[in-house]
Amino acid sequence: MSVFSYLRALFFGASNSIGRRMTVFIIAFCAAIMLGITAVQLVFEYREMRKGLDNELDTISIYVQNISESVWNFDDIQVQLAIDGLKRLPNIERVSVIAADSTRTWVAGNEPPKNNLTRSFELRVEKNGEKTPIGTLSVVARLDGLEQQIMVRARSILLSNALTYLFAGLFILFLFRIQVTRRLDTLVSKVQALGPKLFPGESDAIVGSHVLPRNLDELDAVEWTLDNTALELERAALEREATQASLRSNHEALRSILATTQDGFWRVDHQGLVFDVNSAYCQMSGYSRDELLGRDVRDLDASGEFLRYQQTLIETGSELFESAHRRKDGSLWQVEISATYCDVDGGQVFVFVRDITSRKQAEARLVESESRLQSLTHAIPDLVWLKDPEGVYLSCNQRFERLFGAAETAIVGKTDHDFVSTEIADFFRKHDKIVMAKGEPCVSEEWVVFADDGHRELVEITKTPIYDSRRCLMGVLGIGHDITERKKAEDEIRQLAFYDPLTGLPNRRLLLDRLQRALVASARHQHEGALLYIDLDNFKTLNDTLGHDIGDILLQQVAQRLVACVRDSDTVARLGGDEFVVMLEDLSENSLEAATQAEAVGNKIIASLNVSFQLASHEHHSTPSIGVTLFSDNQETVDELLKRADLSMYQAKAAGRNTLRFYNPDMQAVVSVRAALEADLREAVLKNWFVLYFQAQVDGSGCLTGCEALLRWPHPERGMISPAEFIPLAEDTGLILTLGRWVLETACKQLTAWSVQPAMAHLTIAVNVSARQFRHDDFVDQVLEVLERTGANPLRLKLELTESLLVDNVEGVIAKMTVLKASGVGFSLDDFGTGYSSLSYLKRLPLDQLKIDQGFVRDILADPNDAAIAKMVIALAESMGLSVIAEGVETEEQRDFLARQGCHAYQGYLFGRPVPLEAFERVVNQI
Numbered sequence: 040m041s042v043f044s045y046l047r048a049l050f051f052g053a054s055n056s057i058g059r060r061m062t063v064f065i066i067a068f069c070a071a072i073m074l075g076i077t078a079v080q081l082v083f084e085y086r087e088m089r090k091g092l093d094n095e096l097d098t099i100s101i102y103v104q105n106i107s108e109s110v111w112n113f114d115d116i117q118v119q120l121a122i123d124g125l126k127r128l129p130n131i132e133r134v135s136v137i138a139a140d141s142t143r144t145w146v147a148g149n150e151p152p153k154n155n156l157t158r159s160f161e162l163r164v165e166k167n168g169e170k171t172p173i174g175t176l177s178v179v180a181r182l183d184g185l186e187q188q189i190m191v192r193a194r195s196i197l198l199s200n201a202l203t204y205l206f207a208g209l210f211i212l213f214l215f216r217i218q219v220t221r222r223l224d225t226l227v228s229k230v231q232a233l234g235p236k237l238f239p240g241e242s243d244a245i246v247g248s249h250v251l252p253r254n255l256d257e258l259d260a261v262e263w264t265l266d267n268t269a270l271e272l273e274r275a276a277l278e279r280e281a282t283q284a285s286l287r288s289n290h291e292a293l294r295s296i297l298a299t300t301q302d303g304f305w306r307v308d309h310q311g312l313v314f315d316v317n318s319a320y321c322q323m324s325g326y327s328r329d330e331l332l333g334r335d336v337r338d339l340d341a342s343g344e345f346l347r348y349q350q351t352l353i354e355t356g357s358e359l360f361e362s363a364h365r366r367k368d369g370s371l372w373q374v375e376i377s378a379t380y381c382d383v384d385g386g387q388v389f390v391f392v393r394d395i396t397s398r399k400q401a402e403a404r405l406v407e408s409e410s411r412l413q414s415l416t417h418a419i420p421d422l423v424w425l426k427d428p429e430g431v432y433l434s435c436n437q438r439f440e441r442l443f444g445a446a447e448t449a450i451v452g453k454t455d456h457d458f459v460s461t462e463i464a465d466f467f468r469k470h471d472k473i474v475m476a477k478g479e480p481c482v483s484e485e486w487v488v489f490a491d492d493g494h495r496e497l498v499e500i501t502k503t504p505i506y507d508s509r510r511c512l513m514g515v516l517g518i519g520h521d522i523t524e525r526k527k528a529e530d531e532i533r534q535l536a537f538y539d540p541l542t543g544l545p546n547r548r549l550l551l552d553r554l555q556r557a558l559v560a561s562a563r564h565q566h567e568g569a570l571l572y573i574d575l576d577n578f579k580t581l582n583d584t585l586g587h588d589i590g591d592i593l594l595q596q597v598a599q600r601l602v603a604c605v606r607d608s609d610t611v612a613r614l615g616g617d618e619f620v621v622m623l624e625d626l627s628e629n630s631l632e633a634a635t636q637a638e639a640v641g642n643k644i645i646a647s648l649n650v651s652f653q654l655a656s657h658e659h660h661s662t663p664s665i666g667v668t669l670f671s672d673n674q675e676t677v678d679e680l681l682k683r684a685d686l687s688m689y690q691a692k693a694a695g696r697n698t699l700r701f702y703n704p705d706m707q708a709v710v711s712v713r714a715a716l717e718a719d720l721r722e723a724v725l726k727n728w729f730v731l732y733f734q735a736q737v738d739g740s741g742c743l744t745g746c747e748a749l750l751r752w753p754h755p756e757r758g759m760i761s762p763a764e765f766i767p768l769a770e771d772t773g774l775i776l777t778l779g780r781w782v783l784e785t786a787c788k789q790l791t792a793w794s795v796q797p798a799m800a801h802l803t804i805a806v807n808v809s810a811r812q813f814r815h816d817d818f819v820d821q822v823l824e825v826l827e828r829t830g831a832n833p834l835r836l837k838l839e840l841t842e843s844l845l846v847d848n849v850e851g852v853i854a855k856m857t858v859l860k861a862s863g864v865g866f867s868l869d870d871f872g873t874g875y876s877s878l879s880y881l882k883r884l885p886l887d888q889l890k891i892d893q894g895f896v897r898d899i900l901a902d903p904n905d906a907a908i909a910k911m912v913i914a915l916a917e918s919m920g921l922s923v924i925a926e927g928v929e930t931e932e933q934r935d936f937l938a939r940q941g942c943h944a945y946q947g948y949l950f951g952r953p954v955p956l957e958a959f960e961r962v963v964n965q966i
Contacts, residue, residue: 065215069208073200080196085189092130092180096158099125099178107162110138110174115145122147125178133179136162139172151179168739168943303374303392308384311336311349320392325367341365345376345390352380352388361395373399422487422498422519425505428475428512430454430468439519444490458490471515474502484522496523539613541591542598550612550620554677557624561671564625567633571621571641572666572684573601575648576696578617585657590617592654593661600647605640620684626669633669634701635713641665641699649697662697664688669702717772720765723752724777731785732953735962736805736924739943743963745803745837747946748786749953750778770811779812780821787831789956794832798964805837805867810844819855823862833863839890841869853883860885867924870894871912882919889916891942893927900932913941 102121109117122134126147132155133148139162151157160176303320305313316331324331324339336345344362352358357379363371377391422442424435432450440447443458455464474481480503488495498519505513537549545553554570561568575597582590594617601611601619610622623640626633645663652659666688670680683702690700723729730753733746752760769775786804793799812818826833838859844852856866867888868881891912895905909925916923925937928947937945951962 065208065211069204069211073204077193077196077200080200081189081193084192084196088188092156092182095128095130096156096178096180099128099158099176100160103160103162103176106136106176107164107173110136110143110162111164115143118145119147122176130180131178132181133177135177136174137177138174143174148179152181154182156180156182303394305331305390305392307336307349307388307390309386311346313339323366323372323392323394324364330367339364341371345378348376348378349388352378353386356380364392372396419518421521422500422517424517425514426471426517427514430471433514441489441491442487471502474515475504475512478504480504485519487519496521497526498522542595542613544598544602544619545610545612547612547614550610550614550622551677553610554622554680557622558670558675558677560624565628565671566624567626567628567630568670569623569626569633569637569640570668570670570680570684571623571637571644571699572668572681572688573619573621573644573663574665574688574692575617576662576664576692578661581659581661585654585659589654589657589659593652593659596652596654597648597661601644604643604647620681630669630671634667637667637669638699638701638714641667645697645699664691664696665699666691667699667701713768716765717768719754719757720768720772720774723754724774727781728752728754729778729781730955731782731789732955733804733959734946734953735951735959736803736944736946737950739938741950743802744944745805745835746959747805747807747839747953748782748789749807750782751953766809770809773811775809775811776815779809780825782806783808783822784825784829787825787829787836790831790835791829794835799960802963803835803837803865805839807839807869810841813840813844813852813855814848819858822859822864826862826864834865836863837865837867837887839867839869842871849883853885856885886919886921888922888924891923891925891937893925893947896925896927896933896937896947897929899936906936909937909942910940913937917941 102125106118106121109121118136122136122145125131125134131148133146133151135147136145138144156179158178158180160178161172162174162176163170163172165171300317301319303323304315304317305320306315308314313331313334313336316328318328321328321331326334331339336349337343340346340362342363344360348358348360357377359375359377361373361375364374365371372394373396375393375395377393379389381387381389419436420438422436422439424439425433427433431452431454435447435450437447440450443450445458450458455467458464459467470481470483480501482499482501484497484499486495487498499522500517500519503516503518505516507513537546538544539546557568560566575593578590578593581593594613597619598611598613601621605611605621605623608624610620610624612620612622614620621640621644623637626636644665648661648663652661666684666686668680668683668687687700687702691698694700730751732749732751734749735743736745736747738744750762750766752762752765754760766775769778783806786806790804793802815821822838825831826836860866865887866885867890868884868886869890870892871889889912891909895908895912897905899905899909913923922944923942924944924946925933925942926946928934928937928945928949930949933947934945934949954962
């Protein structure tokens with residue numbers, strides 16, 4: 040066999056006409072697909088090559104600045120070196136630079152070919168803040184290389200695709216051979232051998248007439264086969280008659296089998312008459328066979344169920360149901376009927392009858408037993424219910440019906456999800472699964488509310504898994520017993536044991552227990568705690584003059600006020616008499632900060648107890664003496680802590696009462712200093728001891744553009760107090776709101792005063808605004824009201840904000856800034872770079888200026904990191920269209936460095952220190 044013959048037989052058979060037609064079609068189809076895909080690939084590759092060339096030309100823009108500086112500096116050598124370097128780039132044919140005045144030209148490379156791509160770049164330098172054109176850089180790239188490359192790629196892709204689709208076509212032909220032509224060949228072979236099998240024993244002439252002719256193609260062979268199959272079916276009909284004869288013989292054998300079965304059996308014709316019956320049914324009914332043959336079914340079926348199902352048997356084919364039959368003596372018996380319809384001789388029904396009287400009696404006894412069990416369940420005063428393993432209710436008693444507000448018939452067959460929320464139902468289901476998994480009773484306590492009347496009670500629930508006789512899980516039995524009164528009695532006992540009966544506060548025993556646990560927790564988490572020992576001043580006098588009843592009323596009201604002064608996690612206890620203890624937990628890790636926190640609570644208690652008490656018809660004024668001690672580990676005993684607090688309380692009494700004292704002298708000194716400073720600060724606010732200093736802000740040429748208003752506190756005794764010392768205290772105490780309003784109003788008045796002075800009218804004033812002041816609800820209204828009342832020009836007012844404003848509620852900050860911005864007020868972001876502001880929020884803020892923090896300016900010449908940050912801020916401001924100013928500029932070198940980076944506004948000692956108003960105005964008038 041030749042190679043060609045072998046391949047033809049492999050792919051489409053030795054003589055397969057359909058296979059040959061499919062070969063031509065597949066070859067043509069693969070060729071068309073190959074050419075189309077090759078064309079698409081070449082188009083895409085040419086686009087990618089052209090795009091790469093464009094990108095290569097775009098990268099030349101990074102050399103523009105260097106070439107511009109060389110052209111500006113008349114550095115011909117550097118220009119020529121630069122364009123020679125560009126000429127050496129791939130695909131670059133010619134590079135030229137032409138000065139703006141066309142007096143100078145630099146060229147590298149040959150004359151460009153006709154097929155080229157030219158790109159030009161404008162050369163500019165910055166002069167006096169403006170960019171001036173100085174020439175043009177032209178770059179010419181040749182496209183001939185791209186065409187040569189695409190032709191090479193075309194030959195490569197065409198060859199690769201031709202091979203790929205050749206093998207693909209061969210693979211498709213092979214699959215067509217496996218799935219189609221081989222099967223057709225097999226079918227043809229079987230048809231050729233069909234004749235002798237269809238006509239065994241016949242003459243050669245008859246057999247030969249049913250042999251597949253060899254001149255047919257595959258589909259003709261299939262048609263010929265179907266024709267011969269019809270002839271074979273005719274032969275099969277003849278054989279069917281012989282088969283029926285055999286079935287009749289088998290029928291007799293079946294009758295013998297039915298005679299021995301214990302179930303009754305009949306056959307009923309389409310008229311409902313019995314024409315066959317076995318001996319088992321004769322024994323069940325008391326009739327003889329002759330009495331039953333020809334009898335109407337209605338005489339035997341007392342309930343009429345058979346006739347009702349007989350109508351549906353034709354459609355369904357079979358039915359299984361229960362009925363009641365009547366015996367010959369007239370008695371009834373329960374039967375289970377299994378009926379099957381057979382479409383023979385006009386329609387017959389085969390019926391098997393099983394006596395189920397004993398089973399029905401057992402079911403009746405079971406129903407009676409369940410009824411007694413249900414009556415017993417309903418008589419139980421507890422909640423009782425039963426669920427299957429899937430959580431479906433099987434039964435419940437009347438008390439449980441009250442819980443869901445539904446009858447048992449409405450509850451059975453449903454789950455908890457049908458009566459309660461999903462969360463509660465999931466909780467019940469989870470607990471049921473735990474009970475079934477453990478295989479033993481589980482007890483829990485739950486508060487339940489009855490749906491019928493809203494009654495609420497605490498229930499002890501016992502859930503028990505229920506099993507049948509084979510230890511198969513049947514479900515979960517639940518019993519809920521009301522323990523409300525029992526728990527109430529237990530709570531009353533606990534209340535008497537651990538709580539003060541007069542005030543309801545924890546007593547000494549409970550306080551000692553909580554304090555011991557607090558010591559352990561403090562040591563574990565490294566957080567400080569505090570103990571405040573409180574004694575009412577002159578309480579004995581109240582008892583002696585107005586009586587113990589009035590004294591008890593005072594103690595109760597004091598207890599209420601103490602609880603209101605602390606957090607829910609803190610403990611307020613009464614030790615006895617007029618002595619109370621407040622235990623503060625989870626304070627700061629730092630001892631000084633913890634002392635400050637404890638002092639704040641102590642002052643809050645003093646302020647609360649200083650408010651007069653209404654005792655019946657008497658108005659009484661009471662003051663406390665408070666001793667404070669801190670604790671941080673369990674090395675100290677509970678008794679030692681109480682002794683320390685008690686001793687410090689007596690120190691408070693010795694100090695004049697109505698005050699607090701710390702046990703640690705060092706902490707007491709710190710608290711005393713801070714308290715003194717706070718008192719002085721409040722007095723300074725009331726007496727207006729503050730003044731504004733002004734520090735100059737200049738532009739790149741040294742011209743004064745404005746100033747920053749800085750708050751100063753000249754103390755009458757301590758001298759000038761640093762803002763770093765009193766501003767944080769003002770923030771903590773809330774006095775910053777009053778101070779901030781005063782600064783804003785004073786600055787606006789000054790703007791109004793300067794507006795009529797030609798030398799000062801153009802100046803702006805920058806006012807620092809604290810985060811707490813800005814977040815105040817009426818801040819925007821305050822600013823607008825002050826501007827309107829003072830007549831200040833809002834365009835001359837600049838509010839300096841810190842990045843701490845952007846930590847939370849950024850949307851609120853943007854909204855307030857937008858309103859003020861619309862009225863003309865400007866905004867500067869102070870100390871930029873020291874916080875954690877997000878650029879995504881920064882770009883949304885209506886800012887005018889970024890302020891480089893002096894911390895970066897101080898070492899900008901020595902620290903590369905500070906220099907990099909300053910450059911970043913300047914670049915960011917330029918990209919966002921904002922101005923930038925640097926504070927803390929003290930040397931000319933710092934100013935020059937900032938100027939080279941693009942920063943042309945400054946503030947610092949180089950241009951003037953913060954000075955009072957008169958000194959600042961003198962400096963301005965002298966300029």
